[in-house]
Amino acid sequence: MTRFAVLFDMDGTLVDSEPAHFEAMAEVLRLHGHAVPAALAGMVTGMTGADCHALLGELTGFKPSFEAYVRDKYGFYLAMASGLAMRPGAQSVLDALQDGAIPWAIVSNSDRMLVDANLRAVGLQRPGLVSVSRNDVRDGKPQAEPYLRAAYLLGKAPSDCIVVEDSVPGAIAGLAAGMTVIGWPEPHRNDLVFPAGTVLADPHDLLTTLSDCLAGLRRRFAKETLHVSR
Structure with missing residues (x-):
């Protein structure tokens, strides 16, 4: 991992x-x-x-x-x-993360009842899945708390986390948490104006942008490690 x-x-x-x-x-x-x-x-x-x-x-x-x-x-x-489905392209991204042993979590502004209903509907509910709902935090998005809690539950530093969001409040929350944020709006939402610092992904191709962001974090970590070793 x-x-x-x-x-x-x-x-x-x-x-x-x-x-x-x-x-x-x-x-x-x-x-x-x-x-x-x-x-x-x-x-x-x-x-x-x-x-x-x-x-x-x-x-x-x-x-x-x-x-x-x-x-x-x-x-x-x-x-x-019960009729819900995964967003097109999302499952291939989760499969790639699993192949790369990269942990992931769900961070939602919805209440736990709705989060669990969604997960059951699309077959994502499983033991060990980290998910943060609106009920799990005091302040929801656009505050940073939901993303900071998810990082804590995964045992990761915020700076080592990438957030994927389709909404402006969610992107604001991820940036406030000190994380890399990818804006992945739905194809028809070309009206959204994401905050500065958001990395915008093609609505039809999240995987390429996510791979680039992960590569950027790895390069940053390699530079930090080299600096410390000198």
Whole structure:
């Protein structure tokens, strides 16, 4: 096993679940008599449930409590979860990491119930898998805590970790944690403006960019080792 690790966001990065999240949110709005704002889908990527609830209030006057929103939204989402699939290209990246004995983990802004449902749906749930949900930290993304916790659980230094994210809040979190961050937006999200320092990957080819970033970390480590030995 190498000294480096790769930390993946889940929704929209490993799992093609963003459409299901949006549809569940839309169903909640309809349930309570609200129209679905046309721009909503592009606004909620990477947001926590609490932030989504607040945004719905701002955009539509949505009044139900956060607890009621979660109950309804999770009910709709879990009814769709069994049909989820991996994002195209994600499985080949995980296979390459396994072949290279490079550890990886999942870091999500979703609650544990949804993380586990996604993992079951796409066949990723297994003993020993490190995953961090919104329930496991005090502050979710864009704060650094979720990624720092994952690095701690893997026994890795933050500077030895690469983050793969499809959202701007997630990229901000990875950079705040002192990690190398790859922005891997979904093909239709060419509107996203990732923060400075993010390495952008082709939406159809994550593996090439990830391989380049791992090579960069190895070169940096080799230089540091050479410097110490002198």
